[in-house]
Amino acid sequence: MSYETSESPTAPGARARPGDRLRVGESVLAPAGRLLNKVPEVTIWFWIIKILCTTVGESFADWINMSLGVGLINTALIFTGALAAVLAWQLAAGRYIPFVYWLTVVVVSVTGTLYTDILTDSQGVPLAVSSGVFAAALAVVFGIWYARERTLSVHSITTRPRELFYWLAVLVTFALGTATGDWTLELTGWTAGVSVLLPLGLILAVIVGRRLGANAVLSFWLAYILTRPLGANLGDWLGSPGGGDGGLGLGTALTSVIFLVAILATVVYLTLSRSDVIDGQEVTRTARTPNPARERGMLAYYAVVAVAGASLLVWANHQPHAAASGEADTPAPVTSHISPQEATSPFPPAEIAKFRTITADTLAKVNSGDQRAATGRVTDLETAWDDDQSALEPKSEQAWSFLDGEIDRVLKAVRAPHPDKASEVDALDTLLTSLG
Template sequence: MHEAPDQGHPVPSSHSTLRTVVSKVPEITLGFWVIKIAATTLGETGGDWVTMSLNLGYIVGTLIFAVLFILLVAAQVKAGRFHPYLYWATIVGTTTLGTTIADFADRSVGLGYPGGVALVATLLLISLGVWHKSEGTVSFRSITKPRVEWFYWCTILFSQTLGTALGDWLAGTDRGGLGLGYENGALVFGVGLVIVAGLYFWSSVSRTLLFWLAFVLTRPLGATLGDLLDKPLAQGGMNLSRLYASLVLLAFMALCVHFIPQRPAAPGTAA
């Protein structure tokens, strides 16, 4: 005989149950990393266009991108399912804000590149630590609740900022930079990504750890590629217009988002 549900404990609807388990971040595939590198390169050229080409400065640029970041994350959290264009717009929001924050700390505050790297690395570790203490995991597969989404996006922001600072530190010749240049800097981070990929395929190292390492390393790779495009010839760049470079990257990224298949990540606790 079919038993009626307990009236004092209503059965949750299928809709509410689904909202607790549906992920709004994409599965991590090769296409994900292609779009990520394009987004980080766009963040470098776009951030430099606002702060340098438009002469708005790092403080105003940071405030502009901070408002954009908050609005995009709020829209992402409010969304009921995975929207590729919204997700990647939010990623661009983190990478442009990360660019201006890193430049402000390194140049306007006067921390220099090593000081900026140390500060942002500390903030990233704190963000990961608070997230892990609260939820027991920092896996991208756990992004299924609004609170966790905010943890995720704040950690993404700090990882993007750290990547910018790392790229400037290796490539720059001033403010304590190591002076490797943009091409060599991109090569170093590219090799780092190859090593992470090798660990992913041929080791048992935590997938969550490898994800965050790769996420950090793709940012300085994009930063050095962006600087290679728009910095003056005297500084080792190609002296392209920041606006045109940003528009080309935006178009390329939009095509990638449209044509590269993407699906929501399967919920879980291990990356």
């Protein structure tokens, strides 16, 4: 489905005439310094592969950052360099090449995710603030782009400035989508599976709006932004553990591999079929005559959708829920106020010393920024605690339940999709205090 009125790739704003057709494979500059349009036609394939790319952006960034232990800052530096390289390749290409274009989108997706995570996890910037900042940044990009070029259509990316504006806008939409998606989870406490439904519903509303005559360019960019939280939530749903976390438990590595293979297969198909290449024949087939009056009227429709979405979030925020998705488990009130002495005295001192040593080691690794080592060490804590359950629980069910709740809190903080250092330190410090 196309969200835009197609324009001639060599003359933005002009309607294609019957018989106008570019030579497939042509890679030279058009007259007056114009380029062939180097973005794909907006078809159903565009949206399928865009969602695949955004899911990879979420799961692949988490895998490299946490599972491989590279660290957030180092991962961001690596992908910033990769982005510079693939973007230079895309800019140097003389025509739309599916592999180069979508490789750039994948890298932009990962990089935009990492920039938001740095603000949230390393700098402690609230998600509400980062969402507002990225929204303002996107408005500035669009404002300057339109003031200079008088169009925001992706069917008119036929000059170098427009191409640069396009990729800058794409980068900011990924960062904005990451921030707003995570903020939604923070506000609602929804599980990964439930969180997929909101952006999916909003995208369906945009499709309906476009069918009813909403502005093509506005509809395109709204859908483009919304596919980011959809893909991110989908990645979390597939990769997160099952049970209380609401995921399928595939893990970030397997999720990344599945979607990278799907992207590669789609790119190969598009390369062979060339079904998403903008040329004169496709322009004539998909062109629509805009209705300015109807487009203005449909702005009210989008306003209603926005208010409905915001109202849903406000309602969900006021419902009882955990501070983060999947963290609803809490110790029973009867065990929530016992002292460290009461929590540890029923158990052998050697066992308590073992748990305390592992917890202290985990805290040291978190404080040093070695998230991978912290995740591995906290698994030792989980294993040791589970192995001793049959021996410890009969000695005092109350004390065992209390410490079990404290350890669960530590596990969830350290293994969170986007670990927050302050939350990790707080949970580990609390457990150390409880262990005496």
